[in-house]
Amino acid sequence: MRGGDWRTWLPIAAVVVLVAWLTLVPLGFMLWQSVLSPQTATAAARFTLDNYRTAYGSADTARLLGNTLKFALGSAAAAFCFGALLAWINERTDTPMKSLFFALTLVPLIIPGILFTVSWIFLGSPKIGLINLVLQRVFATDAVFVDIYSIPGMIWVDSLHYSPMAFLLMTAAFRSMDPALEEQAFMSGATLPRILIRITLRLATPATAAALLILFVRALESFEVPALLGLPVGIEVYTSAIYDAIHAYPSEVGLASAYGATLLVITSLCVFLNLRIAGRGSRHATVTGKGFRPRLLRIGRWRYLTTGVFLVYVALVVALPFLVLLWSSLQRFYSVPSLAALKTLTIEPYRTVLAYPEIGLAFRNSIVLSLVSATLIMLATSALCWVVVRTRLPGRALIDNLASLPLVFPGLVLGLAIMVCYLSLPIGVYGTLWIMLIAYVTRFLPYGMRYNTAALLQVHQELEESAAMSGASLGLTFGRIVLPLLRPGLVAGWIYIIIVSIRELASSILLYSPGTEVFSVMIWELWQNGQYVELSALGVMMILVLLGFVVLAEFLGRRFGLAEV
């Protein structure tokens, strides 16, 4: 391929070094920290394996690992069931009003995990939970029907929140499947559930395995649910154990690092396994030349059932959580919905929360961080992906692996690693917005790589080669041909990174200091202070802002993005 000279490759080399710095150095520091004893006023840190001994040697070890696996496996399986069922109904059946359901199903993606968890506490707590109160009134008893503070409760909330992820993964799988295979089964006399189990799910087995692994890794990383629902009743998983160790007095960073290393080993194994699966079923050949028109199964009376499934789902993930937040945001003190409480409706919490001096700051910090990190990531990864996809430079696989490495970092572990790293290095970024920016850019770098790689694979290489034959230099070709053609992917990835940045809590929670709070951290602090109504008010505003942003982005995308290449 084209060689080019050092002026072309120097910027790329610089980016590679930067990526290596972002991903490898904090990891090294964390591993180093995990074999050091705590530094105190009287004793310097020294080499020790005590942290690992505490992490593995105590009676709690088995319980911690067991809780983590129970929670993550349960959450992944449940989220998959929800998502796969909805995806099949949406892609394959003639259920009415599907496009509305499709949009509503994706709403939880933009609701921050902490808000979703808090709203389900309002719904499912044994003392104040609405569900219990309603059922107790109906059956005239004071028995507790649901307890959200338990492993099943944690699984329920976490899997509901991440079911849209399963929904999207399985939607893609169903779309690349020839409907004739199902129709044939239908013609052969199979019933609907039988088709679903015998044909559809079998065909989707590779996609299913991949989706389950991704959901499992995601659940391992989950922080909000275990912290808010597990910690109060002493159910610890790895992420909440890390948080606990750091917030213990004195802070046990070494122990937290040992936990982090363990979690990292598990997630790495899963991601590696996932790559192997994906590699086997030819990775990029998802689109076959033969275009089959997606035809829908006419499911007749079953439509009422499928519509019902959608309605219940939308109630559980969108309507109930949002309404309960809205209700509590209109009260002076948190109280259960009733006719009496209806008279005390007030917008006082909104006034209170808007009067906080931190609120403007948090707003500014969240917006600046998300915009800057999304822009930096998308531009940097577009160049990186070009090198990976288009050139035959030695070491290009290394670039891909380096930039994708943060995928295996749970947010909390990444926050921990970055914290340890910049506490040790005297560059003066600790306690500033810069360290948050570093964390966000590192954490979301893989998303930029995925979006850009997908977009670049759509751009026929001859489009670039004909620019070279027309006399355009490498830089000109990149600016005039590659970037404009990547625009749909760039815009989509940019929007996605902005949304996940605004939602981000797990990394920020370890890195913020007074003055660098972001939205999600504000909510976390309000929860810790027991200011439920103010939290609800802030939550409602945040959801509305994010929704508005998604609508705007959708509009911009349609207006300025190329629909197809």
Place this chain on the structure above:
Amino acid sequence: MLSVRSLHTDYAAAGGAVVNAVQDVSFDVPDGELFTLLGPSGCGKTTTLRSIAGLERPRAGAIELNGRVVFSSDKRIFVAPNRRNFGMVFQSYAIWPHMNVFQNAAFPLEVRGGKLSRKEIAAKVMGVLRAVALDDLADRAATKLSGGQQQRLALARALVMEPQLLLLDEPLSNLDAKLRERMRFELKRIQRELGLTTVYVTHDQTEALALSHMIAVMNQGRIVQIGSPRDIYERPSDRFVADFVGTTNFLDAVVLAGGGEGGCRVRAALGDLNVQCVDRLAANAAVVVSVRPEDVELSEQPQKATDGDNFYAGTVLAKAFLGDCLDFQVKIGDFVMLARVHPSLRTPVGDTVYVRMRAEKCIAVPDRRGGHEGI
């Protein structure tokens, strides 16, 4: 004149194996001529073209255009593709979907640096669009063009830079049959009128025969034969060329008596026959005789023997009516020959038919089965 000398190009296949895509390829293209690289897919023709373009970096060899060296492994010269000033039409046309027709065609002039004013660029672009009959569509979005229009735009974009060399990579393969035929003539007219030195890549032998001054037939990374279209068709140098360029009958035979270049006598399954040979052949050498179906003449009456021609009697095994001609399968002894004749011949299946093959139409080549394996 384009001169390609001992070109070797490798590339790493998936899994790390090195593929010798092009091996020891040399040829010259005189000014203003159209030179075709013809061969089956995977024969190295496109890699050769991309090496000339500079899109692949050859391992060894030299490429020179009008005395200007653009690649030389000895002198360690490699001119980047954007500095070669070669026009190229890609197989997919590579029309940029984010630009309209005018912008696509103007791009090569724009990126050339500020030598031309906007007005000059517009004049040149409209000129070349007029030449390919796209001037009415200058403002149209590139994605709204039909296949044939995209093909003409790709050509216009290659021509607007007034290239010293035009490279065409299967430019007609994405068009439907009717349009392909029309564009074939159009392409030939434009190339001849502008007198552009052109290298053309195709796997379609009809296209190659119709367009080219010279043809190089490639197989497994090497050039097997270079010659004029008539040479390639009538005097194929081996079994592969004869088979690839058109349909042919193959007769395995042994040379009876060594002869000079020209005529010699061989023994085949259907009897002895006089043939034409390209190289000198020794006695007892194994050869394969190629006879084109249209050179197998049939008649219902025995013909008067002319000196040197080959005569046989056979039976009609099967017939196929193709409209402008009629294909006969004729059984001579145990051997079945394909003959293509005028549709006026109506001999029924099972009847006797008399076969004549002129000696100069029976081409004997040394028998290297399957072309160049193992060489």
